[in-house]
Amino acid sequence: AQTVTQSQPEMSVQEAETVTLSCTYDTSENNYYLFWYKQPPSRQMILVIRQEAYKQQNATENRFSVNFQKAAKSFSLKISDSQLGDTAMYFCAFWTSGTYKYIFGTGTRLKVLA
Amino acid sequence: DTGVSQNPRHKITKRGQNVTFRCDPISEHNRLYWYRQTLGQGPEFLTYFQNEAQLEKSRLLSDRFSAERPKGSFSTLEIQRTEQGDSAMYLCASSGIDTEAFFGQGTRLTVV
Numbered sequence: 001a002q003t004v005t006q007s008q009p010e011m012s013v014q015e016a017e018t019v020t021l022s023c024t025y026d027t028s029e030n031n032y033y034l035f036w037y038k039q040p041p042s043r044q045m046i047l048v049i050r051q052e053a054y055k056q057q058n059a060t061e062n063r064f065s066v067n068f069q070k071a072a073k074s075f076s077l078k079i080s081d082s083q084l085g086d087t088a089m090y091f092c093a094f095w096t097s098g099t100y101k102y103i104f105g106t107g108t109r110l111k112v113l114a
Numbered sequence: 115d116t117g118v119s120q121n122p123r124h125k126i127t128k129r130g131q132n133v134t135f136r137c138d139p140i141s142e143h144n145r146l147y148w149y150r151q152t153l154g155q156g157p158e159f160l161t162y163f164q165n166e167a168q169l170e171k172s173r174l175l176s177d178r179f180s181a182e183r184p185k186g187s188f189s190t191l192e193i194q195r196t197e198q199g200d201s202a203m204y205l206c207a208s209s210g211i212d213t214e215a216f217f218g219q220g221t222r223l224t225v226v
Binding site (some may be wrong): 004006025043044045099101104106107108 | 125145147155156158159162166170205207213214216217218219220
């Protein structure tokens with residue numbers, strides 16, 4: 001069975017600084033997708049970034065980038081130039097065509113401090 | 115298309131009552147998911163539809179829960195004889211082929 005682990009329940013970062021959120025996963029599949037979702041307080045979950053497992057290049061979206069280590073089954077999210085609006089719960093998620101369902105970690109609560 | 119829409123946003127019900135939630139996915143998406151999320155936790159998979167076919171249902175779901183997606187469009191999730199442990203946020207998401215899931219704003223259920 002696939003599992004997703006986020007070992008940092010809470011983190012904080014100063015505005016304009018850089019922070020890295022960790023995620024590890026376990027699967028026997030070779031083709032899959034990984035995602036980071038952001039859930040602001042009392043608001044809906046939105047996609048931050050996605051990574052296809054067959055791509056060696058790490059995905060980037062503006063201030064957000066990932067460090068995808070397939071052999072280590074690690075998928076961390078780096079947020080550069082943190083902004084107050086980045087304050088949210090961040091969930092790492094895994095998807096494979098073997099099961100078609102998204103499996104989520106328990107989340108990391110990120111607080112950006114002014 | 116304004117995204118995934120869920121109704122109602124909030125529902126308070128007495129223990130033992132039945133409740134039904136509705137989800138309208140993004141129109142071109144053929145996959146629809148229901149998840150449950152409790153405070154401080156990640157979304158927990160409940161069930162999944164591809165078009166109108168319910169392809170998987172979590173073992174965590176008791177037979178008090180039922181979901182439908184008639185004609186592969188909107189979906190409903192019904193909980194019969196609600197219990198206090200059913201209190202949670204119920205999230206709906208949809209996706210197309212090889213795309214990420216888009217989530218609705220959720221229905222917050224409180225069973226009193």
